[in-house]
Amino acid sequence: MDVVSPELNSLLPDEIMDTEAIVMDDDPPSESPAASGQSQPSDDAPVPMETDVPAVPEIVSLCSDAPPTQRTQAGTTSTTTGSTLCSTTSATQLLLTPSTASSSSLTLRPATASTLTSTTPKTTSSLARVSLTSGGLQKLSAPFTLSANHQIILNKVASSPGADTTRSPGTTTPTTTTTTPGGQKFMVTAIGKSGQPIVLQLPHTGSKPGSVQGLGEAKANPQHFKVVTRGVRTDLKPIMVGQAVSSASQVSTLQAQQLKTVQIAKKTQVSSAGPIKFVFTKAVNNKGLTAQTSVSNVITGRVLSTSSPVTPPRTITLSETLSSSSSSKIAISPLKSPSKLTVVSVASQVPNSPQKSVSLPLNMAHLGHQILVQQSTATSPAKVVSSHSTAQTMKPVQTVTVGGVGAPQFKTIFPLSTPSNVQQIQVPGSRFHYVRLVTATTGSSTGQAGSPITNSSMTAKPLVVNTTQVRMSVPIVPAQTMKQVVPKPLTSSGQVLTTQTQQRLIMPATSLPQIQPNLTNLPPGTVLAPAPGSGNMGYAVLPAQYVTQLQQSAYVTLASSSGFSTPTDIQTQARLPLNGLSTSGTAFRPRKPCNCTKSQCLKLYCDCFANGEFCQSCNCTNCFNNLEHETDRAKAIKACLDRNPEAFKPKIGKGKEGESDRRHSKGCNCKRSGCLKNYCECYEAKIMCSSTCKCVGCKNFEESPERKTLMHLADAAEVRVQQQTAAKTKLSSQISDLLTRTTPAITSGGGRMPYTFVTKEVAEVTCECLLEQAEQAELNQQPQATAERMILEEFGRCLMRIISSAGKTDCPSINC
DNA sequence: GAGTTTGAAACT
DNA sequence: CAGTTTCAAACTC
Incomplete structure (x- = not known):
């Protein structure tokens, strides 16, 4: 199964990919049929995604290192290397590798001896006890040692090879928790075949003793967990996101699952190296199909996946930045527009759902990150992937549940600014999964501020799996300079966005199952939030601008409470480029108000609507482009997407190779304007017409004298405008200065007027x-x-x- | 500011 | 897909 389907990838503008940092490795073609099932094989095709990889990234990765040998359909494997281990050239890799199928040892291996020694000199000779939880309840205590090569070897106790093959659904995955000498804890969930050793390679600590280079970890908080899930077994679906990656999954005994790796790149605040990437594995169902094993290798931040015979591992790279989040662009924005597409799902939970649920523990602790995880769910019902196998008490996690039978799923992860409780919500009949994000109170969050420990079992409720494919591209809007104008007050109680909460609620839906838009094509910056008046079942598609201000406060709150963020984070995030432009120049640039009268601002005629924004300070009449009419708005969006799936994508995108960087994706169709007036979209965008245009009498080409003349005139006019503006500014300044100087004299009586x-x-x-x-x-x-x-x-x-x-x-x- | 022109969007 | 209509922005006066 692919992390990102080709379809989805095709929908992503190039510009987005340029600025996003999610790295996904190409999946072997062989895994497509297994993971995607019959529904959409196209989604399983490898989708390369551009990644913004730092020059010197520190990578902590967990990759599935499937054996080259073939694996049986039942999930048994003859591999000699066990599940995953992926290494990178960087010394900060976190490797989890079962050594052999027959072996029951877990090995934590620091990447390099030098790095471990520098940071945790005591570890070389220390012998620690590792608590292993096997079978969900049984705890096994396994000693681990740090070898000379800085591998922590976790030896499983009382594990029998092949025993897991008969594991019934619901059986939790063995989990190993260990603490490194540096105070860093690792939670290792052995989802792979029992008896296989797990090798954890400690991340590079560099020259900063005591500092932990983990997911979202701050130096000040070295005591944290890193949960690593082994994905050897194909019937398990461990998903690890964030610093604490815990996984527990109920296993379908009849179906082998693919091993999926998720890599999260993150830049530590003080790390001299680049962002650390975490690669964690996820087992997905491969329907028992054998596939060629691929080996995941992380090379300089890139992950080269290695798939096991039956379950080709997938690697998802999730980038996260601690301090300088501007460089780590994780969000996969479906649109490269000033506004980001933010999908936040909030819905009422449907209890007692027979469908399988997958919880995705997540404690990104950082904003501006977007994680797109595609998950292939098994056909077996009632699959639950959760971290409850671990005995650790974890923080609330942001979980996105994606389900589906025999169809690839996208798992959306919402890194929130503050610890939030997550309630996974099942939407019957809906293609989407929703998660209710409950913002944790400040008091509760402060206790664990900075702690990467997450536990999905505490707050995350089991999600419900839907039957159809789910694609959720959830770009978390980075901290940007935001508009401070709230379109309209929200009237609904409960799951309503508030400026003081760090959560953003998203996606529509249950009330509008028929209008479920393709999330990847939602208007830029769309946030799905509960619609007022619709209760828990209603969702609103909110423009990103509407949410950005909420995020602004969220960032601030995060910085003050989480310990992961610092004011530097906020400042950096605030400078994040917005659609290629500096937010300083765009954030406060008000959109020209529309004047719609008949379209209700629910047609693409309306620029506000076309840009995925609510009408604000517009002159429109009978406007439905607001939260109060979210139902109609959602329908309108759906209608637009039905007509044109790319309706909300920016028209001006990159051109082909060797062509101009910017070109109209569709081309204009001008007849009379000669493409030299703003009627022409090309001219309006200040680009020249291209071969895609169908214009007549076009004069908007490079050598056009008319165009040159107009350009000169435009330049001259612009200069005049600038001069006038400068003059006005100067005059205003002088007046203000004069008033400032005269006022005290008047008031003081020294120089009475x-x-x-x-x-x-x-x-x-x-x-x-x-x-x-x-x-x-x-x-x-x-x-x-x-x-x-x-x-x-x-x-x-x-x-x-x-x-x-x-x-x-x-x-x-x-x-x- | 009213009226006209224009071309994209929507519709058939 | 092509022709027509609708629509709102751009433009002109």
Whole structure:
């Protein structure tokens, strides 16, 4: 089964991939039929995804290292190397490898001796006890040793090879928990064949003793767990995400499962090296089909998967950044638009679901990460993958459940800013799985702040599996400079987005099963949230902009409580490029308000709708593009996607090889404008028409004199605008400065303005004085000239009195 | 600001 | 897929 189906991958714009860091290895073709089932084999095709790999990445990976030998359909294996181990060239790999099928030892192996020694010098000779939980309840204590090569060998006790082959569904996976000398705990779930040793290669600690380079771990919190699931057995589905990767799964005895590896790249805050990538395995159903074994190798951050005969392992790379999240772009945004597609599912849980549930423990502790996990579920009912096999008390995890019988599934992981409880929700008849994310309270989160320990069994409820394929691309919107305007207040109670919660609720659905849009093609920045008035079953497709501000607060909260994030994180995330543009220039750039009158803003005529945004401060009438009309909006989105699956994808994308970087994906169809007016989408996007255009009389080409003229004019106009803007800004500044300087003088009384002492009374008195002079001149029968002189002289005297009294605090008094 | 033009979106 | 209609933005006056 593929991590990302070709279909999905094709929907992802190139630009997105350029900025995203999810790395997925290509799966061998042989696994397609097994994993995807009959429904959609196309999804199983390998989908290369670009990854933003740091130059010097530190990689902690768990890969399935399936043996080259073939595996039987029943899940038994004749492998000599057991389940997975993948190594990278980096010394910070975390390797989990069962050594032999007959062996029951687990080996934790540090990547290099030097690294382990530098960080944990005591470990070389230490002997630790490893608690193994076998069969769900049984705990086995196994000693482990750190070998000279820094491998921690966990020796299973009382494990019988091949015993797991008859394991009934619901049987938990053996789990090994160990603590490294550096205070780092590893939880190893032996989902593979019992008796196989697991080798954990400790991540490179570098020159920073005590620091742990783990998933989302901070230096200040070395005590954490890293749960590694062995995916040897094909009937198990361990999924590990985040620092604590715990897995427990109920096994379908009749079906072998593929081994899936998920790699999470993460950049440590203080690590000198690049992001650490975690590769964890997941066993998926392969329907007993034998496949050629592929070996997963991680080379400089890249994972080369190795699949076992029956269950080709898959590798999913999940990138996560601790401090400088700008460089770690995990989110798989289906759209490369300023707004991210964020899918948050919230729905009421359907208890007692007969369907299998898969919980995905996740404690990414970082925002701005997007994890896309495709999971192939077995046909056997009631499969449950959870971490309850471990005795560890873990933090609430963000879990995304994806289910489906015989169909590849995408598992969506929502790294949340704060520990959140996750309630997995089954939506009968819906293709999507939903998870209710319950934001943990601040008090509860602080206790485990920074702790990577997660336990899906505590808070994550079993998810329900649906019958059809589920694709969920869940780009977690990175911390961006966000709009601070909330479109409209949410009125629904309960699962309503609030600015103070770190969770974002997502996807629609139960109430609208018929309008389930393809999540990959949702409008950019769409967030699915519970729709007001629809209760738990309603979901709203929220524009990312609507959520970004929520995330802003979430990031802040995270930084203060999680311990993983720092103000640096926030600042860095805030600078994340937004659709290739700096958020500083785009975040506060308001979208031009629409003026829709008849479309209800639910057609692509409306730019707001077309961009996946709510109408805000628009001039539209009868607008339905808001949360209050989410039902209609969702239908409209669905309709648009039905007409054009790429309706919400940006039209301007990258061109072909050797062509211009930007080109209109569809091309214009201009007839009269000559493609030199904004009617033309190409011209409007400031790109030239290409061969895809169907325009007539096009003048929007490179050598077009008209175009050059227009460009010059446009440039000149732009210069003028800039100059005017600068002048206005300067003038405003001067005015402001003037007011700033004059105001204190006025208030202080040191330099009173004329109006402060030329009061009405003063003016009246002055006039009376002048009239008195006129009357006297008239009584004395003075000539007019003399009278005028007398009046003027009196006026002068009045002015002198006024001026003399201006400096006094008292009201000036003028006496004739 | 009203009216016209234009081309994408929607519809048939 | 092509032709037509609808629609809202762009444009003109």
